[in-house]
Amino acid sequence: MLFLLFTTTLFAQNRVETSIDTTKNKIGAQFNLTLRTVVDTAETVTFPSGNNFGRMEVIRNYVVDTVKKDNRYELIKKYGLAQFDSGKYTVPSLKVFINQKPYFTDSLSVEVANVQVDTLQQKMYEIKPILGAPSASSGIWKWLLIVALLVGVGFLVYYLIKKYQKKKIDKETFKTPIEKATSLLNTLEKKELWQKGEVKAYYSELTDIARNYIEEAIEIPAMESTTSELIVGLRNASQKKKMAVSQETLENLERVLKQADLVKFAKSKPLDFEIAEDKKKIEKAILTLDNAIPVEVEEEDDILNEAQRQKLIKEKLRKKRNARIGIAIASVVGLIVGVFTFFVLTKGFDFVKDNLIGHPTKDLMEGEWVLSEYGNPSVKIETPKVLKRMDAEKAVPKEAMALIKEMQMFAYGSFIDNFYIAVSTNKFAQPVEMDLSKALEGALKMMELQGAQNIVVKQEDFATKEGITGIKGYGTMTILDPVNKKSTKAYYEILYFGQEGGLQQIIILHQEGDEYAKQISERVLNSVELKKVTQ
Template sequence: MTKSKFYIIVFLLVSAISFGQHTIETKIDSTKIRIGAQVNLTLKTTVDSKAKVQFPEAKNFGALEVLESYPVDTVKNDAQYELVKRYGLTQFDSGRYVVPKLQVLINNKPFFTDSLLVEVTNIKVDTLKQKMYDIKPIIEVKAPPAAIWWYILALLILGAIGYGIFLLLKKRKEKKEAEIFKTPIEKATTLLTSLESKELWQHGEVKTYYSELTDIARNYIEEAIEIPAMESTTSELIVALRAAAVKKKMTLTQETLESLEKVLKQADLVKFAKSKPIDFEIADDSNRIGKVIVTLDKSIPKPTEEELLQDVRNEELRLKKEKEKQRKRTIRLAVLGSVVAIAAVFGYFVATKGFTSVKDTLLMNSSKSLLESQWIKSEYGIPSVIVATPKVLKRIDNKILPKETFATIKEMQQFAYGTLMDKFSITVFTASYKQEGEINLNTTLEGNLKLWEKQGAQNILVKQEEYKTPEGIEGLKAYGTMSVLNPETKKSHRAFYELLLFKQDKGLQQITVIHEEGDNYADQITKRILNSVEFKKVNP
């Protein structure tokens, strides 16, 4: 083999390989974008007419999100086709991102695009040109006036009533129509006569005329022959009629079907193609429909006695089902009206009293019930304490005081509502001592804390301050929080307490309120109780 022949063979092989290969051209309209901006990626390849090309489809190309994948554009170039595929990409974080190599399948063989670099930058804010402002204060949004909720309630109720009236009138109309027209043919002929008396096409309303004319025919076919004529196209209706004629053994001629089809197609042209038939054509179509309906009715075989009996049974069953359906519809309407009314009333009270208050009322919050109950103002113990409370305090025996304390007390009385374990409790304690002596209120306070600890209180935090009643009687006020462990359930809750201590001559007076921490209603009760405290000043 000579050198020249060898080079020719190599050239032909290289050419064949080159023509058998495909290249993917990759372009991007910008290599630098702002956060959230779109960059367009374009892939282009040239193939023959028989080649199958599949471009990549994904939600993300690398770290870049695919906003939109556009349809492939095809450009014919002689015997080859140029296919162009575009993608809209973006990224919502600044940085440098790589569009990776993407796989394109050409005749099920993979080819890869070039990788590209895209830089995503932040939006710069020039504080020298753009003034900086303080954060605006919170703006209070006023609730809509209470009256508007009454209007909404009234509209909802009227809407429900209107819907009920609509259903009732519709039902009556259907019932009345059923009573007037005993048979489908009677209904159809009556409606045709009524249509002609309107003289619609004579006054230029051709489209309305044909619409009503064909509806009468379709309604008759649907009721008498029992096929879905109203929702069928003209072609579907003719096919269904042929099938029904065979099934029901109707003596139906081809001429009758062709006559009906001609009128229906004419109506389709009038309604959808704005066709305008001349007067004699309209009159002919009207006559054709009348004859077709009469012919169809005559072609329907008369039912046997057994079929008539079955029809009666079917009608009774239908009426029974209709009655049940009406009953369920009435119940649904009543439920709907009730829900609308309850929702409107709920919305009104939420707007006027607030959601929390309404929720607590519905859930019968015990603290709220106490706050809104009939309060009682009573006098307790010696030296007496006058205090207003939501419930009458009951006398209880105090058996947990130390023996040495009992030895010094002449007379002691304790009245309470609830206990330390409850979510709310009130205690009034009074004592008169046998001997005169200095009563130390701080020591008495410490004694109370120790008693609470014995009953299950833990982590008691105490704050105290001097206290003076409006009558000028001086005392000590202590308040704080503690954890109360229930020995039976082994569950604990956080409680807040306030305690007032007073001493008069040989007497001690103490008022204590304890409630669950964070209970706003209980806070209001506590303030009201402590503000109501009165003493009869003991003369020295």
Template sequence: MKVIKKYCFFLILLFQSIVFAQSLETKIDTTKNKIGAQFTLTLKVKAKPSTQVAFPKANNFGALEVIESYPIDTIKEESNYALIKKYGLTQFDSGKYVIPRIPVLIDKKPVFSDSIKVEVFSVKVDTLKQKMYDIKPIIAAERPMGDWWKYLLAVILLSGIGYLAYYLWKKNQKPKEKEITYNSPIEKATSLLVLLENKQLLEKGEVKEYYSELTDIARDYIEEAIEIPAKESTTSELIAALRVASNKKKLKLSKDTLEGLEKVLKQADLVKFAKSKPLDFEIAEDRKKIENSIVTIDKAIPVVVDENSLKWKKEQEEFLKKQERKKRLVALGGITGLVLSCVLVFTIVTKGIDYVKNGFTGHSTKELLNSDWIKSEYGEPSVVIETPKVLKRMDVSKAVPKDAIALIKDMQMFAYGSVFESFTIAVSTTKFKQETEIDLTQALNGTIQTLESQGCKNIISKQEEFSTEKGFKGIKGFGTLTVENEKLYYEILLFSQSGGLQQIMIVHQDGDENAKKISERMLNSVELKTAQ
């Protein structure tokens, strides 16, 4: 029922059949034919060369199926042209039918053809000449298993595909490097120095990379431990900042320590920017000077600075706790999803897919049938009808065609149903400024045409007279249609009073017995109030 709500508003478009009623030459080769034989319907439009004419493309005209749509013939008649379009129609059930008024767009405005009554009769069979055969014996049929196993199989297949996709993704995912946590800046610095040696950059001849990482370790330590911008500073700026910090924070840093650190940093600058190549013993001395400088600076920091270490440790503990909580939530989510999947599968197997659909997607027709019904009046001239739920007023101000606004005095619509309900009803009432004689058959045909233009397919339409208990007479259109591969059953009541038009439409899934009972009860309760 995903699109039924938008189709409720097609009732408003019935006024197009009233506003744009114009003449169009219509012919048919015969009005009586055998079952399966072809009726040839001809539409002829006389127009100027500059006129744009568009004939309809449809699979059905009313209850008749279009089996052939012939090319348009163009005949020149003096200064005008005659455009002739032929359709091959047929019907495989005997009975009397009506080819509805068909809209032809002339300069983008619809002009409707005449409706034509046709009769389809069956072929008589001479049973005296036809050989008769004995009735075949009854053959025991196997009891069908039902469709529940299909849904179970689909769930199992989807679960298997999902697990396989996750396994392949996990297998091909690059392993994340384990994040190392440190308790203090000195522990981090000394550990990184050990990791630097394990990389064997010098053995690979990557001296520049070795010095770059070596000095980065020293700068990172100084920035974290002493809180000065060591990373962004030049070598001279960093040494000057260390001297200032030594005085302010009372760091006991010797002149040799600062000079040794400055020498290594300048050596690194030459290697990185001047392509200098120190000797092996010079590289070893520089590595030792960096390590000694870091250890000396750490020992020179007053004990008060231990608060930073405590803060560092606390931050690391909070990070580990968050990671652990995240792992627990992921595990809990996976378990919950597995449990819900098992419950869903068990419910489908034991109670059927319809139970799940009705239980999880709004009111089922069974619930509507057994609910407390309400009898109310809707619109003016009002329609009295009993419904399982109160109908809500809809905004139709923007939906009324511009050409119909001048004719309409008042229009109201009330409806129940949404994309989640499996039953839809719409009631609309219209008052015209002047008394308008409305052809209800024409209005019904206009509704069918509108449904086709909105994407409904395989529309089967039948028509009969309808009377309320108090004697109000109208017509009833009913049949089936297909929307997005879903077969639906519809019923439309149309009544016309002086100065007013009343319409009721009910749509539900074809074959739904509960919906059928709801529809019968509502239609039996319909009464009309006389237009004022």
């Protein structure tokens, strides 16, 4: 896209006096630039503004002094300039508007000298190591780490719940007390507690298995009874239920239970072979007691009840598995919501949205930038993406093309995208004097034809690092999307540079209030370098 309008620039006699306090100074020292003009009392004067005059940085911008001389005013405008690199520089010709009519100051040459360092008096320091720039892929690893952490939390919750439920399931899935006791004895053996020196814990579990079996199978309060009470209860139950239990079985069981009491309360330490023998005695006692219990004939109703019980057990297992999965998912979701809420409260919603969901101009800003030259006379510029060549004849009126010898256009994005940038250059067929302000007005009128409305215009001078001056138009506008008919508030910046036989233009357009786009624009404009046209 390119918007050009050519007019003749009016020149007049130089009414502005230019002076500087010194032409040579040290790095960082201030040069005092003074502009003077004498005008009638009714005339209006606009002095140049900006952060840079050529490659000289404006570090102070003084208020205009007014001195009355008869029926006229002498206006004195002072600037403080500095440069922080040694070398020879030019303060470019500046434009002063008197009654909207441009008058140009004289350009001045200055020299910035190095500050000599006394290496004998000043302490020298080691060279600092190079710091690596953050990689664009570092953000990807950050999010992968977060995802891995969340998955890990989910698995941990699932594992802990499964482990807890397994203890409850084990209690429910044993068909008979003897199955439970046998399984627990095998599990105890695999733990190898007494081999690791945990004899007290071993005897405690061993006797608990025996007591628990007796309580469930023979139905006496074995877990709450002392050793003596337990043996008496077993004798009574054997007589009542007509169990054929030998005196030897009861004595062996009593001996192991008393040994366990000594280990737990008197800190007794039996030998390894004694521990192994005690385990065998418990196993034999449990099997003997189980065989002594009278066998009841299983009726058909009992078989049906057992099948129903197994079905209920499977259903419970399925529900508990689903519950584990549900709790694990809920924990991960809760953690995500908690982290999301924390960052929203501390960093703001926009920060979370831009870093989690993504932002188109943020991705542009953090991507790989390209420094390249476009057109003739060339414009050297750094952009987040390579600008593509466009067909100039489709964007410029035929009457304008008749004046142009050579024209090239390059662009990224479109008029209604999140970010749009265009660079165009041309050389005229015949020498043409240009009014850049009129060219800017023409560009804005062409924007109106493209759907721009409510255009607010501001204008100021602009100078590149090489001292080539032009104008900068900037402001806001409302853009209507021709597809969805929605309007968007946009911010634009347009640069025009007119050199002998050539014109260079840069357009930047993005949504108003987009901080990432604003940073992109600043970086792009700070990188602009122009090739001077030679005839």
